[in-house]
Amino acid sequence: TSNREAQYLTVLHTNDNHGRFWHNEKGEYGMAARKTLIDRLKNQADQNGHAVILLSGGDINTGIPESDLQFAEPDFKGMSLLGYDAMAIGNHEFDNPLHVLEKQQQWANFPLLSANILHANDRSHAYQPYTLIEKQGLKIAVVGLTTTDTAKIANPEYLGDLVFVDPAEIVESTVAAIKASHDVNVVIAVTHMGHYHDANFGINAPGDVTLARSIAPDTLDMIIGGHSQEPVCVDAQGRQDKLFAPGKACKPDKQNGVWIMQAHEWGKYVGKAEFKIENGIKTLISYELIPVNLKNNNGEFVNAYIEPDAKMKALLQPYQAFGEKKLKGSVGFVDGYLDGKRNTVRFKQSKLASLIIKAQMAAVGADFGLISGGGIRHSIEAGDVSYKDILKVHPFKNRITLMQWQGDELYKYLNTVTRFPPDSGAYLQYYGLSFDYSDGKLSNVMINGKPLDFNATYKMSINSYNASGGDGYPTLVNMAGYKATNLTDAQVLKQYLQTYSPIKVNLL
Numbered sequence: 001t002s003n004r005e006a007q008y009l010t011v012l013h014t015n016d017n018h019g020r021f022w023h024n025e026k027g028e029y030g031m032a033a034r035k036t037l038i039d040r041l042k043n044q045a046d047q048n049g050h051a052v053i054l055l056s057g058g059d060i061n062t063g064i065p066e067s068d069l070q071f072a073e074p075d076f077k078g079m080s081l082l083g084y085d086a087m088a089i090g091n092h093e094f095d096n097p098l099h100v101l102e103k104q105q106q107w108a109n110f111p112l113l114s115a116n117i118l119h120a121n122d123r124s125h126a127y128q129p130y131t132l133i134e135k136q137g138l139k140i141a142v143v144g145l146t147t148t149d150t151a152k153i154a155n156p157e158y159l160g161d162l163v164f165v166d167p168a169e170i171v172e173s174t175v176a177a178i179k180a181s182h183d184v185n186v187v188i189a190v191t192h193m194g195h196y197h198d199a200n201f202g203i204n205a206p207g208d209v210t211l212a213r214s215i216a217p218d219t220l221d222m223i224i225g226g227h228s229q230e231p232v233c234v235d236a237q238g239r240q241d242k243l244f245a246p247g248k249a250c251k252p253d254k255q256n257g258v259w260i261m262q263a264h265e266w267g268k269y270v271g272k273a274e275f276k277i278e279n280g281i282k283t284l285i286s287y288e289l290i291p292v293n294l295k296n297n298n299g300e301f302v303n304a305y306i307e308p309d310a311k312m313k314a315l316l317q318p319y320q321a322f323g324e325k326k327l328k329g330s331v332g333f334v335d336g337y338l339d340g341k342r343n344t345v346r347f348k349q350s351k352l353a354s355l356i357i358k359a360q361m362a363a364v365g366a367d368f369g370l371i372s373g374g375g376i377r378h379s380i381e382a383g384d385v386s387y388k389d390i391l392k393v394h395p396f397k398n399r400i401t402l403m404q405w406q407g408d409e410l411y412k413y414l415n416t417v418t419r420f421p422p423d424s425g426a427y428l429q430y431y432g433l434s435f436d437y438s439d440g441k442l443s444n445v446m447i448n449g450k451p452l453d454f455n456a457t458y459k460m461s462i463n464s465y466n467a468s469g470g471d472g473y474p475t476l477v478n479m480a481g482y483k484a485t486n487l488t489d490a491q492v493l494k495q496y497l498q499t500y501s502p503i504k505v506n507l508l
């Protein structure tokens with residue numbers, strides 16, 4: 001529009017917090033040091049008369065027991081003190097019942113955005129779609145978007161009537177509507193959709209690159225993302241920069257004129273983008289992923305140590321202390337390592353899965369049991385096991401349920417769930433069950449070592465996530481033989497370890 005002096009905008013960003021309000025054992029990251037860094041960056045910008053905004057690409061929830069058991073209250077309150085202007089709603093924001101997310105919205109003094117989550121019946125927005133921010137004379141629109149994979153990977157128990165619609169379509173109409181009634185200078189999408197180089201999204205829903213390529217030019221200036229949990233840095237050819245490491249330079253991706261930025265995960269970095277805006281033209285003048293007290297392999301900080309902010313420490317310390325107290329102490333013993341790595345539990349039968357399923361079978365008196373491999377989120381080291389170790393394996397607070405049914409119905413069910421391929425979260429882990437395939441047909445089904453009898457009745461343990469359709473498992477919750485308990489997966493595993501320790505890994 002009118003010719004005027006150049007203006008400047010600094011966009012600060014993080015994503016995929018996953019419960020990391022506190023620093024790790026090595027003293028890396030944490031919101032207290034992040035606060036010192038962000039305050040410093042904001043002051044610098046203020047002194048230069050530049051506008052600053054702070055955004056998060058979502059997935060605040062799930063990953064650290066001290067946070068999970070307090071429903072991420074320290075994380076949302078910490079983000080409020082940090083001064084976030086907005087965040088995208090991530091798939092893990094649906095790990096708890098919706099009333100927990102409502103509580104989290106109250107803890108946050110900034111909006112949780114998503115333009116593409118609608119109510120199924122009237123197609124109305126379930127969450128605030130966008131926010132308008134005015135700083136230093138700049139009008140900035142921020143639109144939130146959430147991966148459509150949420151419908152597939154989040155807990156169907158909690159999704160209710162929510163539907164996740166195509167982000168590209170909705171962002172165009174949303175931005176058009178904003179522009180029709182507001183004179184905005186900058187439009188940003190804050191997303192939780194994942195960045196996949198050259199749009200190779202594989203089995204995932206399309207991410208930020210696809211979005212940037214499929215929208216009309218001038219819809220968005222930049223995408224601040226999350227979900228794929230990577231530093232988005234490209235080389236001169238625009239391919240993934242394999243040389244990026246903490247403290248090194250990072251060039252963000254640019255697709256169809258839209259910058260795409262993501263700051264790895266857990267608050268390890270604060271992304272900092274400085275834009276010059278002149279005659280409507282936005283130029284990226286600098287970009288950095290600033291490490292937050294990250295260490296190299298020799299245990300040295302890669303940048304000058306950032307002193308944790310005292311006010312933030314005072315806010316978070318009581319939550320950390322409460323969590324530690326709840327979680328410490330041994331609940332059992334295992335005589336060997338139980339591998340829960342993603343490359344194990346989503347690919348082949350695992351001892352850790354056997355232990356988990358045995359515990360669930362014992363809790364409901366089942367003949368056999370199953371879970372999807374993707375629900376196992378951590379390994380257990382040999383030796384004493386604490387409740388914290390268990391909650392790392394089972395962060396989702398799923399309840400254990402019993403399904404009682406006849407052999408012929410069970411066969412049909414197994415015919416579906418035994419076919420989920422390796423490398424998917426749905427991949428079946430089972431115990432007390434064996435089977436073969438001949439000519440693509442499910443055969444030789446044995447329950448507890450005995451051939452499946454179509455007329456006999458069987459009791460199967462399963463968690464509430466899979467029973468309500470999670471990971472594409474057939475839904476059981478409305479069937480006659482279904483019975484839920486109030487016991488969570490973590491409680492049941494704890495109970496089992498308390499009763500049967502020492503656990504001999506070779507006997508699992």
Ligand code: ATP
Binds near residue numbers: 374
């Ligand atoms: P993000 O990248 O958003 O952190 P993620 O790590 O959960 O997502 P994936 O690694 O693809 O994403 O894992 C998804 C799998 O996690 C699902 O397929 C499912 O097996 C498991 N999962 C997700 N939510 C639950 C839940 N509430 N209960 C049990 N398993 C779950």
Ligand code: ZN
Binds near residue numbers: 059092192226227228
């Ligand atoms: Zn995610």
